[in-house]
Amino acid sequence: MSQPVNLSYGRPYLAIPGPSVVPDRIQRAMHRAAPNIYEGELYTLTASLWPDLRALAGTAQNVATYIGNGHALWEAVNTNLFSRGDKVLVLASGAFGLGWANVAKAMGVAVEVMDFGRSAAPDMGAVEARLRADVGGEIRAVLTTHVDTASSARTDVAGLRAAMDRAGHPALLGVDCIASLGCDEFRMDDWGVDVAFAASQKGLMLPPGMGFVWFSEKARAVGSKAGLRTPYWDWAPRADGPEFWQYCHGTAPTHHLYGLREALTMLVHEEGLANVWARHEVLARTVWAAFEAWGQGHDRIGLNIAEPAARARAVTSARLGAPDGQALRQWCEHKAGVTLGIGLGMATEEDPKSAGFLRVAHMGHVNAHMTLGVLAVMEAGMRALGIAHGAGAMEAATAVVAAAAGGHGA
Template sequence: MTNQISLAQGREYLAIPGPSVIPDAVLQAMHRPSPNIYDGELIDMMPGLTRDLRRVARTKHNVAIYIANGHGTWEAALSNVIAPGEVVLAPASGLFTHGWAEMAEGIGAKVQLIDFGTSSAWDFDRIAGALRADTAHQIKAVLAVHVDTSSSIRNDIPTLRALLNELDHPALLMADCIASVGCDRYEMDEWGVDVTVTACQKGLMTPAGVGFVFFNDKAQAKRAAMPRVSQYWDWQRRVNPEVFYQYFNGTAPTHHLYGLRAALDMIHAEGLESVWTRHERLAAAIWAACEIWAQGGALQLNVADRTHRSHAVTALRLTDGLGTPLRVFTESQLGLTLGIGLGMEDWDGCFRLGHMGHVNGQMVMAMLGGVETALAALDIPRGKGALEAAASALASAG
């Protein structure tokens, strides 16, 4: 009888698009006894933390912190500015806009959804059509997912802002940057975004559990005019509070704050612009490999146009439902976990590569090597030379 040998023993690699790899510095910062929540270091840390959070979202405006995942920040943001019966416009290029739109419906909003499918970025003619038709300005907000992590589409937020301005439409521009902050260029103030939501478990490299809502004066004016806002979600209570516990409307997420502090220190030590460039260059190497594999006819990048691809996640399609078997192989045989075909019509035929946050060149090469090995093991037709193409892209990126 032959022993079944797996090559998965050793340090595993979670290459999914969030939660992302947690740096040792973040883990170590969290590994400590419970701190005093009434006095001392943790409380003193807050002004610097909120300042550095605003720096990663590129805003001088407000940030409210919630003990919540991304779904929590969706509800928090909506609860502050959308009253029951008000209309929101949701241009969808993947699962997550649908999720945010459903949440809006859940709090009583009327949703106007424009579905661009799972492989196309926003079509501004269609969005313009919806905004132009809204002569009474019933649409109070546009729910804009910057990077849809399911499809890996990166949408063009500045053009959406320009369109709202051109049509003189007063709707709030609300952006979900959960998969882009700390990965892809995102400029809240320069791009004219009124509300930004993000969470800590992707580009911010911290275990899931803390989320952020950034908002400007226009959004605050809408908040002030709301008939009511649920006390827990109310962002007003959380910004510049007089006492520490009001930041979180209760007990602070103590250890997450230390982890987040360490993560923000890493980002700002590297430089946010350099973080974006690193993601761009690593993504270019990944795409170079994928484009070679695609020559075999079985694999396809989900987003054809490079200008609409996220630099933090890459969704791929495989023929014959081979995405799931490929993932099962890399995890069970190599210790490499890849992302599922979330939100795609052919779930089993798709998989995703996560390359967000604490990721460097050797990790990307290992991940691509894992995919190459799985393609070989499953005898999936593929172009030859993918790893060489990735190596050349990295070699010339320095």
């Protein structure tokens, strides 16, 4: 062929860390006329959601729903827990930990940030030492992201609770699960988490627009006198209201509720959370294997998080070096129909626009052929653009899938 061919026509694939792929069956569930909001099937459907939402987070405690995205949930949690001047400790391992801290500061909360950088998860020894030093118990809550969407660092939440217990500190534990719930293993009650929250557009496989907050009885009691609480954000009527519309404090996101019912059926009842977590584990290791092969002999290419235990199972942040990261993203989207995530929050003095970083999402409605397809397109792009890389990535990636899935059919 004398001229380059554009191979992007056909069904595009969005491999970014949210919004994630919305399954066809969820789209069909939402594709309906507006329902009666005063009686009928919507009441029965909505009532069926709460046990499954609790199961999703691993809790028998309270759940509240909101119309909003992750940024709205930061504000919801802050208003229900804190008064102006309350002190909190935020553990940051990327852009979104810092984002939650900044929102709390803007609301008048006294925030202390332990910043562990952009390429490592929180150090539990350092956290324990800081809490031991708070002999007066001024810190009301320890807040962290389970998975930071920008860096793809994953906090050891169970280890964090253990560090807090060793320090004998009474603070609440709050966890941002927006990028992890329905992807990375999470057990709210078993791990001693007091507040957790997630949004609809990532592991829950829905369009953006709904948010969920799970909270313990301890959090309810501690926050009962929160001075920042307002009528809209108040989680009590959302968790306790006798009518379905009170769960959303006004007109409900009706079509999202139909989609949510389908998503919870898929995750909790059909696939089961143990397999959901295992599937994301395998797909993450598939991506890691490819990057490790590409990086052999090429130091510019590598995973952002060096320690496997500290890596997200929902998304992988990696470097190719500027401007190769941005060039590869553009090639994959415009030449092959695969959209990769930008290098969000990874700017340096040498790379002020994070052009050397990209993110590969493997969250939600994703299986082996989708992930392997993304990696194959990326390798084709490296070849087309002349980006030097190590060999054997596809062999390494397919070996992970083959070993995990075994040699037997369904």
